[in-house]
Structures are given as structure tokens and as C-alpha cells.
Amino acid sequence: MIARALRHPSFLIGAVLSLLICTVALASLFWTPEDPTKMRILMRLKGPSAEFWLGTDQFGRDVASILMVGARNALLTGLVAVAIGLGFGLMLGVMAAQMKGRWIDDAIMRALDFVFAFPAVLSAILILTFLGPGLVNAVIAIGIFNIPVFARVARGATLQVLARDFIRAAQLARVPKLVILRRHVLPNIAGLMIVQASTQFALAILAEAGLSYLGLGTQPPNPSWGRMLNDAQTFLAMSPRLALLPGLAIALSVLAFNLLGDGLRDILDPRLEER
């Protein structure tokens, strides 16, 4: 499997890029070139230099440092939103599959369809008007809209596994239901869930950037790629660099995790393994 991973170009590119972003985010915990919140009125809107690698913004803050800390926010958003979606979605999806044909399956899936029917960002805005803006609430809102996605994938995959004869064999061996789920179902659907997780991770980063752009996500002075974009709008003609850089960061991380997901899909495909 490792050999196949190393020969897979989009997995490799995705893995290297995601690793790079993770490293930058981790590094920002200990070190940034400058204090990302420190303003220098005399140094406003300066271009890249030896002192400020990627220049400064309208308050004279170091753009490179803000971007680094922003990566931390983006990754944390993805991680928590995916954890919420995966945790609840997996549980509900597997439960629905297990109860297929009974009312509880229909109840779970129709309730999730209801959530799914609203555009994610729109409903996040709705939730945030109740909970109030802020990174934590934004992450929760994004996480909630990941639940139906994971639940659907989990339900479909679980149904496929449950239909196979090794489940009958386990039942004949008197393996308890929960043990069948843990030992047979989960390992066989894990690949699909991991692939879905990396796709949702990318979407969560995008959603957080979108919400922060609208002023509903990360609040100042905490750095966020989405808010950097919003701030840069005013100075678009004067210094397009300020919009380009966070835009590039967002695009690159979304691309990285999508490529990673695509690669994982191919690598973890059990059909390839059977041969």
C-alpha cells in the first residue's frame, strides 16, 4: 500500500502540500517572524523586504506572520468541524444502516436530509445570528453541516458491508452485534470515511474563510485568511498583494486536502487490494 502511495502523483502533491501547511501552522505556535498583531503606522502597506518577507498590511502588521497564524486557525477549524461531522455522522449513519427497514432509519435520514437541504454557508449564517459571531460558533455551525455528509456515506458503506456473507458468518459465530460493528464494519468502511474526511476538511477551511470574510467567523485581532481578504478589499487597487496572498493560501490548502482525498480514494480502494 505504501508503494502504491508513493507512485500516486496527486496523493504525493497533496500530502507534501498539507504537510507543509501543517508545519507552518505548528511553527507559528512557537515562532513567527514578527508579532502578528503589532502595528507600525510608519510601515503601512510596504512591499516585501528583508525585514517583512511578504510586506505589511494597512496597519503595518507583518503579512507573513499573519498568514502563518491564520494557517493555525484554518487547520483547527477543519479538524474540529470534521471531528464533529465524523463523530456524529458515523454514529448516526451506522445506526441507520443497522436499523434499515424500521422507522428509526427513515427518521434519522429524513432529519439529516432536512439539514442537508439548506445551503451550508446560509444556514451557518442563520446559526451565527443566534449564537453570535465568533470562531468557536462558526466551527460548530460548519461541523453540524458535515454530519449529514458523513452519515450518508457511513450508512451506504455500512449497508454494503452488512450485506456480505462474512457478516452472516460472524452472526453464526454468535459474535455480538456491537462487536460485529467494531471488528467487521468499521475497518471495512474506514477507508471511505478517511477519504470523505479529507474532502470535508478542505470544504471546512473554505467555509471558515467565507464566514470570516463576512465578519461572522474569527474576530479581530485574531488573524484569519478570510478576514484578511475582506480587509484587503479596500486596498485592492493600491496593493493587490494583500488580497492575493491570503487567497492563495486558501486555494492552496483546499487544493492540498482535496488532492490528498483523491489520492487516498485510489490508494484505499479495496477493489484494487482484492487483486
Added chain:
Amino acid sequence: MKPFLQVDNLARHYSLPARDFWGRRERFVALEGASFEVPEGQILGVVGESGSGKSTLARLLVGLEPPDVGSITLGEQHVRAGEAHSGPLRDVQMVFQDPFGSLDPRMRILDSIAEPLDHAGLSLSPDERLSRVVGMLERVGLGSGALRRFPHQFSGGQRQRIAIARALITRPRLLVADEPVSALDVSIAAQILNLLLDIRAEFGLTMVFISHDLGVIRYMADRVIVMQGGKIVEAGDTEVLFASPRHAYTERLLSAMPRF
């Protein structure tokens, strides 16, 4: 002599999905009025085309599904329609048709074969567990090199041997084999059939052997029941039934059988 397995008037219906929200759910009769008995140590062949109720019968016999009507008596155990379904029966195991679907692709052979042991309430030591699995693997013609491997590293015939080892590890008294060789090449199939016959002799196993292949049934079975549309249309000793079929359907089946 009292038969080891006795089946009385067994029936199973499935309700089909309703055509629309207000539509009535129609019932599909998968098995109806099935009665037969099998003496200990004998092989009962069940033959019929697809959809004749063979596999439904298999699932009822092993206790994966409860019957809607009728009863099953297996040694000291009784299963009656209407009583609470207690799950799979003791002393019964099953070999499935598709050796690619009957082994968990993510589980090592050792754990797949040991699974029935692990849940039989024996509390074996790891060494004891391992030696039992190795013994059974050798009995079905595979070496202990298979233990740490995964199913995809084996051929169809080898997988079916592994599935047989798993079925026999708890020393069941009844083995239900649902088309165990129909997914295999002819030469491999013959090896598996001989393995099953050897094991029957060695373990004194009673067997219900399901197949659509009359040649295979004739080779394996002491007695045969012929099924069509969920009903048993004819039953008899294998040689008698093959020599002088009484039911028109059996005759049709026999005349369609290729001769070598």
C-alpha cells in the same frame, strides 16, 4: 432411529416493498410446507433452480432467520414459529457460496477462523487457540503459513478451504453448505467436494448440501429433496430419485443435466 434433524411444515414469507406510500405490501412466499428429516451422519442434497427457496431454507436451518410457520428440531434444540427468535443455533455452521464475500478482507486468516471459537465461551489460552486453528488449517489442506495473511492473498478454492476450517473449528454437528462449489472451477470444486466427504466421515457430520448442479448432488447426497417455487416437489434416496424421477419437474431437471 430418531432423526437428528427434523423439519416440519416450515414456511417463510417476505413482504415486498410497497409500490407507493398507500400501496399494500405484497407478500412473497419464499418457502412453504417444507418437511423432511435427516438421520445423523447423512448428507441431504437440496436441489432446485435459483429462486426455488434453497437459500431461504439454509438461513432458517442455521437460525439466521426465524420461520413464519412450522418447526425445526435439531438434536435437543427446537425452533418453533411464533416463539422468540433466539438467534443462530448451537452446533450448526454454514459454508457460503461466494468465497470472496464470506471472509472479511480486513481480517487475518487466524482471526477469521478463530472467530467462532472466540465467542463459544471456551476461554482458551492464546496457545490453545492458535494450535486449534493450525490443526484445522492443516486438516483442510493449508499450512500454518496462511495464519498471518489476508484473504486477498488466496485463490477461490483456498478461500473456500479457509471458510470450511472456520465452519468446523467449533466441531458443529450440522453443516449447511449453500452452493459451496458453484463459484469454483471444476477441478477445484472436485477437491472441495472430496474434502467435505472426508470431513463428514471423520467428524460424523450431518450435512445439508444445497446446489443447483445435479451432478454434484448425485456425488454428495444420500437423500435428495427437489425444490420448486418454495415447495418441496419430490424427495427420495439419491439413486432411486435419479433412476426413476416421479415428479415432472425432477424429470425436466434430469433431462437438462449434461451427460459426460
